[in-house]
Amino acid sequence: MEITSAQYVVMFGVNDNISATINGIKMTVPLDPANRHYAEILRQVAAGTLTIADAD
Amino acid sequence: MSKDKLTDYDATASGNLDVGGVSVAEGMLPSGVNNAIREQMSHLKDFASGTTGIDVLSLADDDASHSIKLQAPSAVTADTTFTLPDGDGASGQTMITDGAGTLSWAAPYGNRNLIINGAMQVAQRGTSFTASGFSLDRWYHQLSGGTSTTTQETFALGSEVAGCSKYLKQATSTGNDYCGLVYKVEDVKSIHQGKATFSFYAKGTNPAGGSYTVRIGRINTGTTFFDTPLNSTVTLTSSWQRFVYTFDVASFSGMGTIDNTSHVYISIHQPASDAGTAAWELNLTGVQLELGEQATPFEHRSYADELARCERYYVQQYAQTQTPAGGYMIVPIYFPTTMRATPTVSAVSAGSGNIAAGNQGISGLNSKGANFQVQSSANSNYVINRIDAYSAEL
Numbered sequence: 001m002e003i004t005s006a007q008y009v010v011m012f013g014v015n016d017n018i019s020a021t022i023n024g025i026k027m028t029v030p031l032d033p034a035n036r037h038y039a040e041i042l043r044q045v046a047a048g049t050l051t052i053a054d055a056d
Numbered sequence: 057m058s059k060d061k062l063t064d065y066d067a068t069a070s071g072n073l074d075v076g077g078v079s080v081a082e083g084m085l086p087s088g089v090n091n092a093i094r095e096q097m098s099h100l101k102d103f104a105s106g107t108t109g110i111d112v113l114s115l116a117d118d119d120a121s122h123s124i125k126l127q128a129p130s131a132v133t134a135d136t137t138f139t140l141p142d143g144d145g146a147s148g149q150t151m152i153t154d155g156a157g158t159l160s161w162a163a164p165y166g167n168r169n170l171i172i173n174g175a176m177q178v179a180q181r182g183t184s185f186t187a188s189g190f191s192l193d194r195w196y197h198q199l200s201g202g203t204s205t206t207t208q209e210t211f212a213l214g215s216e217v218a219g220c221s222k223y224l225k226q227a228t229s230t231g232n233d234y235c236g237l238v239y240k241v242e243d244v245k246s247i248h249q250g251k252a253t254f255s256f257y258a259k260g261t262n263p264a265g266g267s268y269t270v271r272i273g274r275i276n277t278g279t280t281f282f283d284t285p286l287n288s289t290v291t292l293t294s295s296w297q298r299f300v301y302t303f304d305v306a307s308f309s310g311m312g313t314i315d316n317t318s319h320v321y322i323s324i325h326q327p328a329s330d331a332g333t334a335a336w337e338l339n340l341t342g343v344q345l346e347l348g349e350q351a352t353p354f355e356h357r358s359y360a361d362e363l364a365r366c367e368r369y370y371v372q373q374y375a376q377t378q379t380p381a382g383g384y385m386i387v388p389i390y391f392p393t394t395m396r397a398t399p400t401v402s403a404v405s406a407g408s409g410n411i412a413a414g415n416q417g418i419s420g421l422n423s424k425g426a427n428f429q430v431q432s433s434a435n436s437n438y439v440i441n442r443i444d445a446y447s448a449e450l
Contacts, residue, residue, distance in 0.1 A: 009417075009419070011419045011420070016419055016420070016421075017419065017421060022400075023187070023188075023189065025402050026402065026403070027400050027401060027402045028400065028401040028402070028417070028418050028421070029400050030398035030399070030400065030421040030422075031398075032397050032398035033317075034315070034316045034317050034396070034397035034398070035397050035398055035399070035400060035448065036317075036400075036449060036450060037400045037447075038400075039278070039317070
């Protein structure tokens, strides 16, 4: 899974989801550990190969 | 010949000259009558208690013109005792065995196939795929460095296999190890300790090494294999064949944490030891995973049933709204079924209206639905039509 960007999206003052580009497709990834995309984002963050940018 | 049990008795009276060693021939001694009757009573007792059997049990109709017969097979390999259930059950029930001879009434078997879309009917994402990712619903097209195209194909009328009208074709022009198909059954506890059987219909050509790997693993959390109950091979021919694999499933002891990412991992792929680049073609349908050691006939489900099951893992939803000038609109989206987890969203057709993509989006995601929100500028009245894909695949 190639993740080229990841940024938090804030709703009502809290992080609601992550806007990410995965395999070239822009996706909205929920903050659910059971979601395979979020699990992969967490894995890559832990491995130091990906950083989740703060929300604008 | 001594007549020691009921099945020894002769249907012709004159053929019965001995009962358990007691002569009942013409001119027998009077004292022999008592002994003969006693022998007969012991034979009846043996019959009543099941010590000796009969070959056929015949149940005649009222005028004895016809009968219904119950009969054991011509060769019985082990003594078997069936214990009937108490009462006649409910209307529509069927009799089942616990595998130890105890019979009971139960609803007719159904839903035994743990594979969703095993007949390759549902193709929400499309019908042709070249990139690694999900292809026909629930089926992951794994390239692993190879080059292949997975398509949904339709059998010619009259040439269907096992009643399936569709099949999956993975045409690989450049092979590589692990290139193939992957399927994940939600919940590792779907197959429990005992026997399980995996079966499928396939034809095609083989990777460079001459065969595919057929593998079933158990994953309790994340992506790490706890064990691999099935690790076998299949060699395809140019004719459709059914391949059956019965395997042992160990207990869950030692698995540790089992969370909602647990699953049964199934793959049919070019073997790990075969990095050959030769082309191959895998045609597949009628895939079934079931408990027990029998491969029962492929369980057909209607397209509607299969689609509903698939939508737990992937669904496309349409949203439309009209936003007044300077307005802000939130449209609730309800999924047709509760999804496995909170899904990832990607646009299938985003912003097919007169509003910029940056002013619309999805939020409030959960496994039951989401919000589609649109914000229009101060002096414009916007209409927006949008289709999004929601994926909660494993």
